[in-house]
Amino acid sequence: MDLQSIRREYLTGSLTREQLDPSPVAQFALWLDQAIRMELVDPTAMVLATVNAEGQPSQRVVLLKGFDEHGFVFYTNYDSRKSQDIGANARVSLHFPWYPIERQVLVCGVAEKVSAEQSKTYFNSRPRESQLGAWASPQSRVLASREEIVARFNSVSDKFADQEIPLPEFWGGFRVRPSRVEFWQGGANRLHDRFQYALQSSGHWQIDRLAP
Numbered sequence: 210m211d212l213q214s215i216r217r218e219y220l221t222g223s224l225t226r227e228q229l230d231p232s233p234v235a236q237f238a239l240w241l242d243q244a245i246r247m248e249l250v251d252p253t254a255m256v257l258a259t260v261n262a263e264g265q266p267s268q269r270v271v272l273l274k275g276f277d278e279h280g281f282v283f284y285t286n287y288d289s290r291k292s293q294d295i296g297a298n299a300r301v302s303l304h305f306p307w308y309p310i311e312r313q314v315l316v317c318g319v320a321e322k323v324s325a326e327q328s329k330t331y332f333n334s335r336p337r338e339s340q341l342g343a344w345a346s347p348q349s350r351v352l353a354s355r356e357e358i359v360a361r362f363n364s365v366s367d368k369f370a371d372q373e374i375p376l377p378e379f380w381g382g383f384r385v386r387p388s389r390v391e392f393w394q395g396g397a398n399r400l401h402d403r404f405q406y407a408l409q410s411s412g413h414w415q416i417d418r419l420a421p
């Protein structure tokens with residue numbers, strides 16, 4: 210298999226300092242809106258990187274379920290590997306890999322749990338099967354077989370039959386409060402445009418162009 214010849218030019222756009230919103234959140238909103246309009250597959254999917262107590266990084270995809278000036282929110286199992294990592298080290302990063310539009314957004318920051326109230330509101334909005342799935346899955350643990358998880362699903366399905374499914378105490382959201390956000394736009398000849406927003410102690414976002 211010849212991997213060395215797999216390459217393409219990035220020609221769809223460019224990014225200038227003048228185009229950027231002073232707020233990385235507003236700039237992200239603009240780009241996410243464009244990613245959604247371009248009908249990208251899973252435009253809200255983001256790679257979450259965590260680092261465990263031993264310094265070992267790991268990554269996985271989670272879905273962005275909200276964002277504002279306070280941060281980027283996703284939901285998960287609080288006993289999962291990622292949550293244990295965050296418990297030991299709240300510094301995380303997010304990566305939105307929007308290949309079809311030759312863009313990526315990178316976020317570095319600190320993760321914190323959202324309120325149980327906020328998690329409950331989101332949990333209640335999920336389809337019933339997803340709610341049952343959250344109850345059924347001891348996320349990141351070893352399973353003996355697929356039958357085991359199916360049996361757990363059927364068991365919680367029976368347990369909560371004909372009743373509203375409560376928010377599990379082991380499930381909820383994290384908000385990633387950003388301290389650095391980078392917008393990357395592919396450019397010709399590998400001269401890509403990169404702009405970094407770095408949060409200053411004054412609360413101001415400093416914007417710098419980075420070498421590609």
Ligand SMILES: Cc1cc2nc3c(=O)[nH]c(=O)nc-3n(C[C@H](O)[C@H](O)[C@H](O)COP(=O)(O)O)c2cc1C
Pocket residue numbers: 251254267268269270271272273283284285286289290291292348349
């Ligand atoms: C497109 C996509 C979306 C996903 N969304 C979520 C999510 O929002 N929350 C979640 O906990 N896991 C989600 N997952 C599963 C995670 O990638 C991961 O397998 C799981 O959270 C366990 O990760 P951990 O063992 O590192 O904690 C998603 C996976 C994919 C491929």
